[in-house]
Amino acid sequence: MQLHGTIDPARFRQTLGHYPTGVAVITAIDADGQPVGMVVGSFTSVSLDPPIVAYLPTRESRTYARLRTSSHFCVNVLAADQRELCGRFAARGDDKFAGVEWTPAPSGAPILDGAVTWIDCEVADELEGGDHFIVMGRVQDLDVARPTLPLLFFQGGYGRFSLPTSVAPADPELIRGVRMAEAARDGLEALAAGVGADCGVLARVGDEAVFVMTENHSGDPDAVEIGQRIPLIPPLGTVFHSQASDDEVQQWLGRAGRNDDTAAFVSNLEKVRERGYSMSLMPETELARVSVMNDYSGCDVLPEHDRRMKQMISGTASLYEPDIDPDGTYDLHSVVVPVPDPEGHTRIALRLSRLPRAASGDQVLRWIDDLRSVAAGTAEALAARTPSTKEK
Missing domain, CATH: 2.30.110.10 (Electron Transport, Fmn-binding Protein; Chain A)
Structure with a gap:
């Protein structure tokens, strides 16, 4: 034939x-x-x-x-x-x-x-x-x-x-993340409005992070929406692994497949553990990234969308965890700060993005401090909700 x-x-x-x-x-x-x-x-x-x-x-x-x-x-x-x-x-x-x-x-x-x-x-x-x-x-x-x-x-x-969403059981991690995010709402709304940027809460759900809350004040029509997902593939996901065991870290690194940037991923993780936050610089093709993220988070996600998302993530290690010179000028993509729950686990993280361009290094450091302050307040609010061992 x-x-x-x-x-x-x-x-x-x-x-x-x-x-x-x-x-x-x-x-x-x-x-x-x-x-x-x-x-x-x-x-x-x-x-x-x-x-x-x-x-x-x-x-x-x-x-x-x-x-x-x-x-x-x-x-x-x-x-x-x-x-x-x-x-x-x-x-x-x-x-x-x-x-x-x-x-x-x-x-x-x-x-x-x-x-x-x-x-x-x-x-x-x-x-x-x-x-x-x-x-x-x-x-x-x-x-x-x-x-x-x-x-x-x-x-x-x-x-x-893919079963219709209406009959799919709700993920317990997602429900918990939504409830925890409420503790950050007031602080994030004030920060987003004050900076003129976007703030969001990411909840870890399996090997992905899902936006469960957004406070958008950048005016950008392509702002992140609730429900958008991000695969936790290196260099993404450092804040959710900053307190993880060695085995969990190895599993996370393994999701990158064969990658020449493994040493950079490990170095980035160590910086996040030391600093208490993750930070990335603006990529050159932000509009393309938005399109890829929207496709990945859609209802009809194809293998091609998954490949494009992973391809977009790979090779971006150099954009993450830069050292900030107070006298320098930066186009910042985002800052992410983990929020430990009362047991010390990182189930949600706060994200500040779509910030004003060409910001001074000194301004960037102030934004980081502001977001960390909101994260600390959120952690305190979550701890106050949890009954003490004696009360139990």
Whole structure:
């Protein structure tokens, strides 16, 4: 089979990448009696009567070379929370089943624990399809093992169906952040009005920070809105890790992936721990950043939006934690100050942004002191709300 005309492979993949597919692991017991499995995104139903399904492995796949030694295979449809398992079976290596729990299907092929459904098949035919094989399977048995959302592959990334917000349970961290933010409202409103800038409260929710309050007095039409999210990927998130354990810090650093700025991220974190605040200078492409943030915080967030957000964040370590000369002049992007709760955890942080340009270093330091003062007052108010141990 040949395509007519010249089709650029990258364009082909990009175009077809706009069609989402489920993710399945095809398993079997090979000729040596060992379990074998591979990830496919090209599993499909072929016929209802008789029941036939198919999957399409690449011709060069070494794993498929082992799978085809068996007369049976089992299709395991992965759940949305099984990305790690997907990664294990997508990676190279022969010991993919190490530590993986499974039970045998009627044919003996592995049914992976936690999969949404399994479909046990007898190989019916193997056809050639360009650089892939088309493996047809007669369904022998099947079941829904775990009725939950499936894992999806879309535009080169993995995700899940997004349920309507009205039926999604509220995140306890988000609710707590909203309640804590009320203690900062008066102080932030006065500061934002006095400076002619924007103030906000960021609440940590998992590996993201969410704006749960804003007091905008800069007059900028692109001001941050409540609900906008920021992924806590280095260099972002230092204030939420200033009191974190070594393991938590390593997990945070790991979110940056392979990055030559790791040493700078660690240095930035140490500065934040010493100073008690984080600060960044204005980037050259602020308008583009606003667009990327809006897309990332929207209702229909695509893998492309996630990649753009992470790409925007990467390589910006040099903008963070500068040393301020009182006699210098600065275009400040933002200042963020952590607010410890009565247990000493940083669950919210205060942010001052969209400040007047070309500010003197002395003025910048005064703004920082003002925001820290509001943060201290917020921490005191939160402590006053919490009953003492004796009162409990």
